[in-house]
Amino acid sequence: MNLKEYVKKIKNKELNAVDEIQDVIKKCKEWNKEYNCFVTICEEEALKQARKVDKERKGKLAGVPVTVKDAICVENVQSSAGSKILEGYKPPFDATVINRLKDEGAIIIGKTTQDEFGFGSYSINSAYGVPKNPFDKSRACGGSSGGCACITQLADFPHISIGESTGGSISCPSFFCGVYGLTPTYGLVSRYGLIDYANSLDKIGPIAKSTRDVAECLNIIAGFDEKEQTTLETKKVDYTKFENVKNYTIGLPKEYFQNVSPDVKAKVDEAIKVLKGLGVKFVNVSLKMTKYVIPAYYLAAVSEASTNLAKLDSVRYGKGMDFTKGNYNDYYSKLRSKFFGTEAKRRIILGTFARMSGYRSQYYLKAMKVRTLIIEDFRKVFEKVDCLLSPTMMFTSPRLDEIEKLDPLQVYQSDLLTVGPNLAGIPMMNVPCGKDSKGLPVGFHVIANHLGEIKVLSVSNAYEEAVKKIND
Numbered sequence: 001m002n003l004k005e006y007v008k009k010i011k012n013k014e015l016n017a018v019d020e021i022q023d024v025i026k027k028c029k030e031w032n033k034e035y036n037c038f039v040t041i042c043e044e045e046a047l048k049q050a051r052k053v054d055k056e057r058k059g060k061l062a063g064v065p066v067t068v069k070d071a072i073c074v075e076n077v078q079s080s081a082g083s084k085i086l087e088g089y090k091p092p093f094d095a096t097v098i099n100r101l102k103d104e105g106a107i108i109i110g111k112t113t114q115d116e117f118g119f120g121s122y123s124i125n126s127a128y129g130v131p132k133n134p135f136d137k138s139r140a141c142g143g144s145s146g147g148c149a150c151i152t153q154l155a156d157f158p159h160i161s162i163g164e165s166t167g168g169s170i171s172c173p174s175f176f177c178g179v180y181g182l183t184p185t186y187g188l189v190s191r192y193g194l195i196d197y198a199n200s201l202d203k204i205g206p207i208a209k210s211t212r213d214v215a216e217c218l219n220i221i222a223g224f225d226e227k228e229q230t231t232l233e234t235k236k237v238d239y240t241k242f243e244n245v246k247n248y249t250i251g252l253p254k255e256y257f258q259n260v261s262p263d264v265k266a267k268v269d270e271a272i273k274v275l276k277g278l279g280v281k282f283v284n285v286s287l288k289m290t291k292y293v294i295p296a297y298y299l300a301a302v303s304e305a306s307t308n309l310a311k312l313d314s315v316r317y318g319k320g321m322d323f324t325k326g327n328y329n330d331y332y333s334k335l336r337s338k339f340f341g342t343e344a345k346r347r348i349i350l351g352t353f354a355r356m357s358g359y360r361s362q363y364y365l366k367a368m369k370v371r372t373l374i375i376e377d378f379r380k381v382f383e384k385v386d387c388l389l390s391p392t393m394m395f396t397s398p399r400l401d402e403i404e405k406l407d408p409l410q411v412y413q414s415d416l417l418t419v420g421p422n423l424a425g426i427p428m429m430n431v432p433c434g435k436d437s438k439g440l441p442v443g444f445h446v447i448a449n450h451l452g453e454i455k456v457l458s459v460s461n462a463y464e465e466a467v468k469k470i471n472d
Contacts, residue, residue: 001157001158002158002210002212002213003061003064003158003160003212003213003216004216005158006063006064006157006158007059007060007061007062007063007064007105007158010053010057010062010063010105011057011058011062013057015063016054017050017051017053017054017062017063017107018047018050018051018054020050020063020065020157021046021047021049021050021063021065021107021109022047023157024065024109024157025041025043025046025047025109027156027157028041028109028110028151029041031151031154034132034137035131035132035134035137035150035151035154036113036128036129036130036131036132036147037112037113037131037141037146037147037150037151037154038067038110038111038112038113038147038151039070039078039080039082039110039111039112039113039114039126039128039147040070040077040078040110040111041109041110042074042077042108042109042110042111045074045076045077045108046065046107046108046109046110049102049107049108050063050107053105053107056105058105059103059104059105059106060104060105060216060219060220061101061104061105061106061160061216061217061220062104062105063105063107064105064106064107064158064159064160065106065107065109065155065157065158065159066101066106066107066108066109066159066160066161066162067108067109067110067111067112067147067148067151067152067159067160067161067162068098068108068110068111068112068148068161068162069111069112069114069145069147069148069161069162069163069164070082070111070112070113070114070147071114071117071118071164071194071195071197072095072097072098072111072162072164072193072194072195072204073091073093073094073095073098073193073194073195074091074094074095074098074108074111075090075091075092075093075094075098076090076091076092077090077091077108077111078090078111079091079111079195080127080128080318081114081116081117081118081195082113082114082115082116082117082118082125082126082127082128082144083116083117083127083339083340083341083344084127084319084339084340084341085312085314085318085319085335085336085339085340086195086312086317086318086319087127087318087319087339088318088319089317089318091193093193094193095190095192095193095194095204096190096192096193096225096227096228097162097189097190097193097204097221098162098193100220100221101162101217101220101221104220106160110151112131112145112146112147112148112150112151112161113126113128113129113130113131113146113147113150114126114143114144114145114146114147114148114169115143115144115146115169115343116340116341116343116344117195117197117305117309117344118143118144118164118166118169118197118202119144119197119305119341119343119344119347120143120144120343120411121142121143121144121168121172121411121412121414121415122140122141122142122143122146122398122400122403122411123140123141123142123143123144123145123146123147123173124140124143124400124403124404125143125144125341125342125343125344127341130400131146131147131150132150132400133150133176133177133397133440134150134153134154134177134178135153135177135178135397135439135440135441136397136438136439136440138399138400138401139176139397139398139399139400139440140176140397140398140399140400140403141173141176141177141397142172142173142174142175142176142177142393142397143169143172143173144164144166144169144173145161145163145164145165145169145170145173145181145207146173146176146177148161148162148163148170148173148207149161149163149173149174149176149177149179149181149207150173150177152177152179152207152208152209153177153178153179153209155209158213159208159209160206160207160208160213160217161206161207161208162204162205162206162207162217162221163181163204163205163206163207164194164202164203164204164205165183165202165203165205165418165422166197166198166201166202166203166301166422167201167297167301167415167418167419167422168183168415168417168418168419168422170182170183170203170205170207170430171183171392171393171418171428171429171430171445172392172393172415172418173207174207174392174430174432174443175392175393175430175441175442175443176393176396176397176440176441177397177441178432178435178441178443179207179208179209179430179432180207180208180209180210180211180213180214180429180430180431180432180460181205181206181207181214181429181430182205182206182207182214182218182427182428182429182453182456182457183203183205183421183422183427183428183429184203184204184205184218184222184427184453185203185232185425185426185427185450185451185452185453186200186201186203186230186425186426187230187231187232187425188203188222188223188231188232188234188427188451188453189203189204189205189218189221189222189223189231190204190221190223190224190225190227190228190231191203191204191228191230191231192225192227192228196304196308197301197304197305197308198300198301198302198304198305198308199230199304199308200300200304201297201300201301201304201422201423201425203422203425204221205218206218206221210464211242211431211457211460211461211464212240212461214429214457214460215239215240215242215457215461216239216240218239218453218457219238219239219240222237222239222453223236232451234451237453237454239453239454239457241454242454242457242458242461242462243454243455243458244458244462245275245278245279245280245458245459245462246278246279246280247279247281248280248281248386248387248455248458248459249280249281249282249283249384249385249386250275250280250281250282250283250385250386250387250388250389250459251282251283251284251285251381251384251385251387251388251389252272252282252283252284252285252388252389252390253285253286253287253290253381253388253390254284254285254286255286255287255288255290255291256287256290256388256390256391256417256445257390257391259394260391260394260395261394261395261396261436263396263436263437263438263442264391264393264394264395264396264436264442265391267433267434267435267436267442267444268389268390268391268433268442268444270433270434271389271431271433271434271444271463272389274463274466274467274470275389275459275462275463275466277466278462278463278466280459280462282389283384283385285381285384285385285388286381287377287378287381287420288377289370289373289374289377289420290416290420292370292373292374293374293416293419293420293423294412294413294415294416294419295367295370296367296370296371296374296423297415297419297420297422297423298350298412299354299363299364299366299367300364300367300368300371300423301347301351302347302348302350302351302354303351303354303355303364303367304351305347305348305351306347306348306349306350306351306352306355307351307355309340309344309348312336313331313332313335313336314335314339318339319339320335321334321335321338343408346408354367371423374420374423374424375423375424375425378420378421378424378426378449379449382448382449382452386448386452386455387446387447387448387452387455387456387459388445388446388447388448389444389445389446389447389459390417390444390445390447391417391442391443391444391445392417392418392430392443392444392445393414393417393418393443394414394416394417395414396436396438396440396441396442397440397441417445418445421445421447425450426447426448426449426450426452427447427448427450427451427452427453427456428445428446428447428448428456429445429446429456429457429460430443430444430445431443431444431445431446431459431460431463431464433463433467446459446460
């Protein structure tokens, strides 16, 4: 049963939201014991929302269970961004995206596991345990929205998850868990109520089991927000009105196909053949700035992160300590040493160093100049093509014990195919396209120019529908 069918049954009183949510919560509790995809399952709040839905029977998402990345604020539900320093923090307000979803009858059932403040590629840096891949529990879900992608794959009921991406945190876990995940244009979806990693890079987007479900969700959460000054004032678009891709020209960036595992490349090549069969024209293109995206991204992101996290001292909210001895600086140092994880400390130190007097121009400002060149690189390519297509990740989900052996630089390098579009602030989407020889999901990335969500969604939907016909 898809979202539309489910909502119709709720509105027609063929289904009861309270009964459905009780069943969903029961399943989530069982799955969480096995896969650790939730930080919090908010049963009481969810049932309260379900009773309201049963009373009103209205909204485009009436009764639909929604899971939310832990960094996105939900009123009266712990929102810790995967960190011990915010343990117990229950916001007195909803993020704008949560408000918009609730206004359409969606029911928030839980907050999902993530890397602390989004600092990671595999969701192993959470203070609340590591989520496990639904296809192989010894493997990673991807990061940092790992719990979102995990529960989306597990869900045998209509469901949407709301993730967030700074450098690939929607695309990566969607790829590893075999689901659809859209990172929208920067500013299309309000960041109000997001516990920031990097203000100029963070983007909230939907993860779901189909292209249409992603588009339905985007219709609701996209749009200007007077509470958030970086949101864009754009004309209303119906993202479910997919275009015919027959006359599309899609670019294949040669740099994005290098060092890709043979299994991943083979599946992406098969997907390209399917799209060619639909009339899509493919051309080879080059993104010459690709070799600079990792250093530029990490210098930009950690510099912003170190500033954003400076306010976390647990005086106003979050987990505190006894403040009866020593001065404030002693307290601040001890608290952050105790409650920040290793990767958070590493990025705070790196970001602080990059912005220090004497080093700022050498590192941070240079990274900003390179970022401008990366944006220009994409702009020039989009003068020739409608979209770009590449593997989303270079390899399928690695084993958790293999990840433990990697040094930080090796982990950062794994983001090579996702950080470029994130730096440029352009939309991108993981589209599942089969499994490798180990039975692990593979996906391809569709990338478009600013506000090109309809093109990304159209390619994804065209491929999804074509594969359905082939399999039928």
